[in-house]
Amino acid sequence: MSDVRVRFSPAPTGFMHLGNARTAVFNWLYARHTGGTFVLRIEDTDVTRSTSEAEEQIQNVVRWLGLDVDEGPFLQSSRFDRHRAAAAELVAAGNAYECFCTKEELDERARAMQASGLPPGYDGACRDLDPATRELRRSEGRPVTLRFRTPTEGRSSFVDAVRGEVSVAWSTVADFVLIRPDGSPVFYLANAVDDLDMRITHVIRGEDLIDSTHRVLAIRRALDPNRQPVYAHCPLILGPGGAKLSKRHGAVSVEEYRDAGYLPQAMVNYLAFLGWGIADGNEIMSGAELASRFDIVDVNHAGAAFDIQKLEWMNGEHIRMLPLDDLVVAVRPFVAKTFGESLNAELLRAAVELAQSRATTLVHIAEQCAFLFATDDVFTINEASWEKLVATDKIEDLLAAVITHCETCAWTIADLDLRRLLDPLELKPRKALPAIYTAIEGSHTGLPLFESIFLVGRERTVARLKAARDRLAQR
RNA sequence: GGCCCCGUCGUCUAGUGGCCUAGGACGCCGCCCUCUCAAGGCGGAAGCGGCGGUUCGAACCCGCUCGGGGCUACCA
Secondary structure, rough: OOEOOOOOOOOOOOOOOOHHHHHHHHHHHHHHHHHEEEEEEEEOOOOOOOOOHHHHHHHHHHHHOOOOOEEEEEEHHHHHHHHHHHHHHHOOOOOEEEOOOHHHHHHHHHHHHHHOOOOOOOOOOOOOOOOHHHHHHHHHHOEEEEEEEOOOOOOEEEEOOOOOEEEEEEHOOEEEEEEEEOOOOOHHHHHHHHHHHHOOOOOEHHHHHHHHHHHHHHHHHHHHOOOOOOOEEEEHHHHHHHHOOOOOHOEEHHHHHHHHHHHHHHHHHHHHHHOOOOOOOOOOOOHHHHHHHHHHHHHHOOOOEEOHHHHHHHHHHHHHHHOHHHHHHHEEEEEEHOOOOOOOHHHHHHHHHHOOOOOOOOOHHHHHHHHHHHHOOOOOOOOHHHHHOHHHHHHHHHHHHHHHHHHHOOOOOOOOOOOHHHHHHOOOOHHHHHHHHHHHOOOOOOOOHHHHHHHHOOOHHHHHHHHHHHHHHHH
C-alpha cells in the first residue's frame, strides 16, 4: 500500500449531484491507481444546513457506485473541539483575532463599500483592536467570531496538479471567519485541520474550490509549515450547451439515475470520462480498468457537458456485458415495483435474456417484460400500436389464422414460428407481424415474438388474440 | 464590478511545432442484416472561437480580443 491518501468530503446539505459523484469517482480511481487510501469525510460544519438524510444519501450513493471506502465516514461535527483548539493556536500566534462585528453591521458596511466601488470583503474593523477595546466589546455582550489575519501584500500561489501554477494577490483576499459566534468552525478551518490530521496527501475536488485553496493553505502553513498536499482541481460538469448544470436539464441527483435504471458501473464509467479521457479505442471499462489507467495529471482543463445520450449508450453496453444472473438481480426490483415480489423466477430470467441485447436501461427492460407478468385484467395495449394493428392488411384473417394455429400447434418455439401462416394470406412478416406483437405484447415493438408467445403460454396467448379480435369487431 | 480559471466536430475527447488534407466515441444521416424494436456490420456529413505575432513551418508558443465558467458569505 502506498502512502497516498485521498478523501471525498462532501457537505450533507443537499442531494448527491453528478459533480459530487464525479469528484468521488476521481478520488477513488486515484486511490486505487496508486494503491493508496480512500477516505470518506462528511463536512457538516454548517449545522443549520446539514441534514442526516443528506448524510445517509451520500453514503448510499458511494456504496451504490461501488466506491469502497477504506476509512470513514468521519463527521467533522465530531471534531469541533479539535477545530476550536487549532483556532486558539492561531489566535495565540497572532494569525487570527477576535471580531465583534455583528452580521447587520457587516452587511451594512459591505453595501456601503460596494456603493462606493470598493470590493465588498471584510474591512478589517476589528483587525487591530487594542486590548482595552477588545475587553470593552466583550463586556457589551457582542458576538465573537474568530477571523484569520490575511497577509496584506505579496501573492499566494501553489502548483495545481491539473492546472499548473495558480496565483492570486493577497490584497484581494479579505480576512475570513474561522469560528462562528456559536463556536462552530467554518469550512476553511475544518478542511485545513482535518486534511492535516488525516494526513491527506492529494486533494482532488471541483474547480469551484480553487480560490478557497489559498485560504486553506494559509491556515495549514500557520499550523504546520512542513506539510502541504498536492491539489488537483477538476473541471466542473456542465449542462447541455455548456451552461451550469441544473434541474432544468433533468435529473442531477445520482439517485434519480439509479431509479431510472442506470447501472452503477456504467455511471462510474461515464463519469470517469467526463473531464478525463484516453478516448482511444474502447471506452467501455470496468472500475478496475479505469483505475489502472487513471492519473490526475491527465485530467482536462475545460468544463465538460453532461450528455445523457452517451450515458444511455454506455449503460446499454454495460447491460450487454453483465452476466445474465447479475442482470436478473438488477432488473428484479424494477419489475417487482409493478408486479409484486412474488415473481416467477424462471420467467423473469428468460425475459431478461431476451431483453439484454436490446435495452439501454433497467427500466427499459422492465417495461419490455411487463406483458409477461401482466394478468389479463391489467394487460393493456399501447394506443399508437393499436392504430397500427387496425391498419394492418387482412387483419381479421390474420388473427383468425394465428388463433387457430396457437390453439392447436405443438408448444415449441419452432412450431410457434408464425411466418408459416403468412404465405397463404400473401402477407409479409414485416407488414403483418407487428399486429401480432401488439395483440400479445401490447406494443408493436418489443421482445422477439415467437419466444414471447412461448413464454406467455397457450391459454393467455389465445385469450389475448381473441380479445384483440373482439375489440376489432366492435368498432 | 474585482480576482481566478478555461476555449479542438452538436457532445465527450486524442493531439504538447512538421507523422494533422486533425484521430476515436456518442448522437445524426445512408446502406446491409432482420419476425417488430433494438443490437450488430459497413459507409458518410460535421471541429482547431477571432485577429495579430514568433517560426522555413502552428491546433500546439506569445499578445490582444471575443466567448464560457468559478469565486468574491458567519455555504462548501
